[in-house]
Amino acid sequence: MSAISFGASDLTIRSDLIDAHESAWRAIAGPGTWLTGERRVAVAAEARRALDCALCARIAAALSPYAAQGAHDSLGRLSGAEVDLVHRVVRDPGRLTEAWANSVLARGVADGEYIEMVGVVAMVMIMDTCMRALGLPLRELPAPLAGEPTRYRPAGAKKQAAWLPLTEPEDTNAADGPMYPSPKAGYIYRALSLVPQSVRDYWALACAHYLPPQYVYKFDTSIRAISRSQTEILAARVSAMHQCVY
Amino acid sequence: MLRESMQIEGRQVHLGHVTHGDHQGVAVPHAAELLEFAEAVVVRDAPRTAAARGKLHAALGDAGLVDAAAITAAFHGFVRVADATGIPYATAAGGQDRPEIREAAGVNDFYRVRGE
Numbered sequence: 149m150s151a152i153s154f155g156a157s158d159l160t161i162r163s164d165l166i167d168a169h170e171s172a173w174r175a176i177a178g179p180g181t182w183l184t185g186e187r188r189v190a191v192a193a194e195a196r197r198a199l200d201c202a203l204c205a206r207i208a209a210a211l212s213p214y215a216a217q218g219a220h221d222s223l224g225r226l227s228g229a230e231v232d233l234v235h236r237v238v239r240d241p242g243r244l245t246e247a248w249a250n251s252v253l254a255r256g257v258a259d260g261e262y263i264e265m266v267g268v269v270a271m272v273m274i275m276d277t278c279m280r281a282l283g284l285p286l287r288e289l290p291a292p293l294a295g296e297p298t299r300y301r302p303a304g305a306k307k308q309a310a311w312l313p314l315t316e317p318e319d320t321n322a323a324d325g326p327m328y329p330s331p332k333a334g335y336i337y338r339a340l341s342l343v344p345q346s347v348r349d350y351w352a353l354a355c356a357h358y359l360p361p362q363y364v365y366k367f368d369t370s371i372r373a374i375s376r377s378q379t380e381i382l383a384a385r386v387s388a389m390h391q392c393v394y
Numbered sequence: 395m396l397r398e399s400m401q402i403e404g405r406q407v408h409l410g411h412v413t414h415g416d417h418q419g420v421a422v423p424h425a426a427e428l429l430e431f432a433e434a435v436v437v438r439d440a441p442r443t444a445a446a447r448g449k450l451h452a453a454l455g456d457a458g459l460v461d462a463a464a465i466t467a468a469f470h471g472f473v474r475v476a477d478a479t480g481i482p483y484a485t486a487a488g489g490q491d492r493p494e495i496r497e498a499a500g501v502n503d504f505y506r507v508r509g510e
Contacts, residue, residue, distance in 0.1 A: 160456045165464055199438070233478075241477040249480060266478045270471035277470040281435045281463035283447055311480030335481035336472060350475065357468035372465070373457035377422045382465045385432040392473035393483045 157284050168356035169278075169287070172271050175349040177290035180268075181300055182260040182343070185292035190225040191234055191265050192289055195272045197223050198238040207236070213243040229255035233262060237269050242391030249311045259312050260301060260343055267346035271353050278357065298345070305342050315341040329361035336394060337361075358383075424453045428462060435466050 176192055179185050198204055201221040210216050213236075222231040233252050236244060253259060279286050304319025315324060316338065317331045324344045328337055340346040355361065359379075363371055370376045387394070422428070427450045434442040451459045476483075 159460060161460050162457070165460070237474050237478045241474045244477050244480075246480050249478070263479070266475060269478075270474045273474060274467045274471040277435060278463055278467035280438065280440070281431070281443065281447070281466055282460065283444055309482050314481075335483075336476055339475045339479040339481045350471070354468055354471055357464040358472075372461040374428075374454060374461050374465075375423070378424065378428055378462075379465050381420060381422055381425060381428050382432050382462060383469050385429050386436055386466055386469035387473055389433065389436045390469075390473040390477070392477055394473070394476035394481065 157282060159282065165278075165356050168353050169275055172275060172349065172353040173287065173290050176268055176271060178293040179295035179297050180264050180343075181298050181345050182258065182264050183268075183297055185295060187226075188264075188268050189289055189292045190223070191230075191268045192272045193223055194226055194231060194234045195238050195269045196276065196286070196289075197221065198235040201235055201239070204235050204239040208240050213240055214245075214248065227256065229257050230261075230265065233257060233265055234269055237266055238273065242393075246311045263312060263340050263342045264346050267340050267343065267350045271350055274353055274357055300344070302342065302344060309335065310339065313342045314338045315344070333361070424450070427453050431462060432466050435463075436470075 176188050177185050178188070180188050183191070198220070203216060203218045203220050206216045206218070207213050219228075220231045220235045222235075226234065229252050232255075236248070249262070252262060257265075276286050300323075302315040302319070302324045303321060304324075305313040305315045306319070307313040309316075314335075315327070317328050317333060320327060325348065327341055327344050327347045337347070337351070340350055358364075359371065363369060367376055370379065372379060420429075427446065431443070431446040431450050434446045447459065447463075450462055454462065
């Protein structure tokens with residue numbers, strides 16, 4: 149445990165959670181695999197902007213999420229397709245479709261960029277939601293770091309089980325770096341695997357909030373300050389409210 | 395995951411109640427406070443979240459509140475990663491997510507399932 153506070157918090161917050169946020173913001177600020185640090189921070193900013201987007205509000209209220217017309221309220225730092233990607237993932241994730249994902253790709257977003265943006269959005273959602281939940285101010289977005297993206301694409305990535313290519317555990321190689329806790333890792337672990345660095349960045353943060361993989365199926369053990377059933381009630385209710393079938 | 399953890403702890407749960415936010419069928423300590431907190435956070439209602447946070451803090455203390463917030467936040471990421479990439483959901487929960495559980499939980503009423 150650490151008495152270091154998140155911003156102005158008087159709460160005692162465990163140090164690994166604080167460290168995970170620090171590492172995640174540093175990762176977002178730096179150059180990624182397909183995006184520069186500047187573009188990654190722009191994605192983070194757009195994820196926050198999406199919460200106040202009038203078109204997103206109409207989409208969320210519409211019976212058919214793809215019938216609403218108009219333009220997203222954006223910051224203007226990303227292309228139209230990228231803004232649509234970020235905003236819909238933030239505001240209406242439970243009603244995304246493969247046809248929509250394909251339309252984003254057809255409008256010029258490369259599959260690696262798509263996955264990397266989803267990873268950044270998910271990390272921002274975790275950190276910002278955690279701060280809101282604790283009644284703390286959101287962290288100021290980091291200044292982008294200079295540098296070039298690695299443009300690394302796993303040789304074993306293929307489109308088969310999901311809407312975009314995955315690198316299945318049996319198709320990984322040493323150059324990909326570590327990605328999976330085990331060869332049987334579920335699809336939630338594989339989802340970002342077209343971009344191995346996004347897997348590592350996302351899961352370092354996610355595990356600090358939920359559970360490290362070695363504890364996920366140990367239902368008789370809780371390493372958190374609430375019981376496992378209390379943990380899973382939160383998980384189930386949040387997932388249900390998002391209409392997440394996974 | 396919820397069903398398994400409840401069974402291990404010797405508790406009862408009606409999965410559909412959790413899906414629909416009804417704590418009455420959930421025999422877990424402070425279920426009402428936890429569900430209200432989660433819902434308030436998801437809908438981003440700051441005053442409602444503040445009220446729920448106060449009740450949860452009174453019940454669970456600093457560490458419990460922080461972990462409840464962290465877990466609630468984590469699933470704001472998981473749902474987006476899963477739903478934006480279209481991973482197959484048949485293998486969710488380590489393949490333990492059987493059709494009858496999905497029906498009991500009300501998942502078959504969700505948009506993506508109805509759309510298939």
